[in-house]
Amino acid sequence: DPALPLRCNTCHAPLAEQQDDAALRAEGVTCAACHVREGHKLGPPVPVHRRLPAPGMAARPEPRFARSDFCLPCHNLPLDVAVAGRPLLDTWREWAASPYLPAGVQCQHCHQPDGRHHFRGVHDVAFVRGAVELRAHIEAGDALRVVAEVQNIGAGHHFPTTATPRAVLRVRQLGLNGPLAGTEALWALGRTVEWSDGWREVADTRVPASGVATRRYTRSRAAGATAIEVSLHIFPDWYYARFYRGRLARTDLPAAARADFAAALAEAEASAQLVDVIRLPLP
Template identity: 35%
Template sequence: MRLKLGICIVSIVFLTLPAFSRKISKSFFFPSVQASEKKGIPGKWKHWRDFVNEYFRYPLPPMGEAPKSYKGAERSLSPERCGSCHPEQYEQWRTTLHARAMSPGVYGQLVDMWKTNPGGAQSCNECHAPLAEQQKRAKQSAGPPANWRKNPVHDPELEMSGLACASCHVRDWRVHGPRKKETPEGVDDTTGNGPHGGVERTLFFSRSEFCMSCHQHTFPGPNGKSIQNTYNEWKNSLWGEEGVACQSCHMPDRAHLWRGIHDKDMTQSAVQIDVSLGAEARGEIVTAEIKLTNSGAGHYFPTYITPSVDVISELEDKNGRRIPGSRQINVIERKLSSDFSREIHDTRIPPQKSITFRYRRGRREDAARLRVRVHVRPDAFYHNFFIEFLKNPAISSLARKFITQARDIAASSGFDIYDEKFELKN
């Protein structure tokens, strides 16, 4: 049970409390949009809540046969085929974690789960591969696993594409997208003909609510904070107040890049780091203040319980050798108990806020400088989780192969965003 609970931070409550999670309505957690917003919104949806509920309803129905008017590449849901006409978005998308959402770490768990717990597997795919055509099995009737059969519309290649273009853009073969940048406010620029029968356009593609169904839990978590709480963190921040959407930072100029904590430049842009040596650092002691400010993330730094950020301070001699016993490590992370029921600590930095760590150590004669390093481990939680997972003798050899690969990827995804040395005064 423990392994199953730990499978993914975002899904555990789905798996353990499905009835509970469905009972709580979205409106309970999300404040209502201003009344003035409702008027004059062009397109099919007038309120973001209707858009989110309808557009990301799950499971998505199969698309069926493409309309007769669709020709050639238009008849395909595969990202490569969309890319033949939209090369820019395709070239960007394929470098992202959205394209790798059916990664070895996910697939390695799903191979066995489709056999033993198909409902669980499908619930993972709600975020990792939501199209009906990506599901290995389909539910025939309500009830136990016996009522699941091979999915007649399963497309194995599409399954491995993870979060494909069509997951975000296509429903019932109708292509949906944002409003054209040049369309004047209030004018509906939805079209019903042209390539792929035109485009259903709505401004909700450009709003934070678009990202919500996969990046925000609608049910509570330990210590009053959902386990996945990114939208609420954003909404309650200056960024949310000012309406600076997720897309402004994660899709600048509509680029399909979605860089996050796995990317060094993006992570560096999130925090400002100031180190000041204490004035009393003469004689026998060294003191310093290391201040990190979340100036560039639109939510907590970091937003999930899966990464850890280590602030490592230590003394060196003049040849760069570490002085034993001088190392201090402060960790920035949200840590939960292994069953996810309790919060152990939360040292993450809220948007626009700072955290200050104080360093104080005895000074050995040969200490020449203080070195401060900030090391990011984007997959800290998953690395441990994969190690534990592999201890289970019951997993299939295919699962073992993929999870071993995932463990090695997670072990090597760390990087430094800061590494500076400060000369001690004599």
């Protein structure tokens, strides 16, 4: 689709000057993407506690800089490109349907606290740890039954919000020397989509804002098992890694492109991080 790059650039390289300048286009989202509108330099309203001028450019105050609707154009795709009734990027609507909107909590409160421009998100595992809580306990009975829960305690949208990241909940039995073979169970938390003449949703197991995902592990106790390990992992670039592997499987890929995809795959795979782990001793 020849129009696809232009649609991508609308958010990923949004400045008109970037369209014909490869070097500028490679910079992606720059300061001007948010702070220049129709030739005017804009910025957030000046906090009432600030008594001295702030360094940087002089900007006209714009109240929307402190509200979630400022984020809407690039953080929610239009409904006319919905997949199974929801756009692949539906973050703003998830927030609008959550308890965070009536509570007055905006995107900026978490992602730009006090106006800071770190833009922390799913690639920052410390930030992710503040968004979810992992809980687990062993149920009494003859069989080995474990209940594991992942609660969305801090994200004002689904966890994770887009189809790109994937969270994985893992339960396995441990012996004195580590994990025991054949005891592992994995559950994906994410939105799985596939492309075949159009996008198709395969599954959606994300955790809405303030929601809880509960998974149950029932197995026989393995010989030598001394504990249960429950862990939560986040893979921010999961979909990209899957895409790159598909490209590398092609036999007609030019050498230069193969090297680029291999480097991109290594970077995507390195994004996986451990969020939390719980170990429960077995009696």
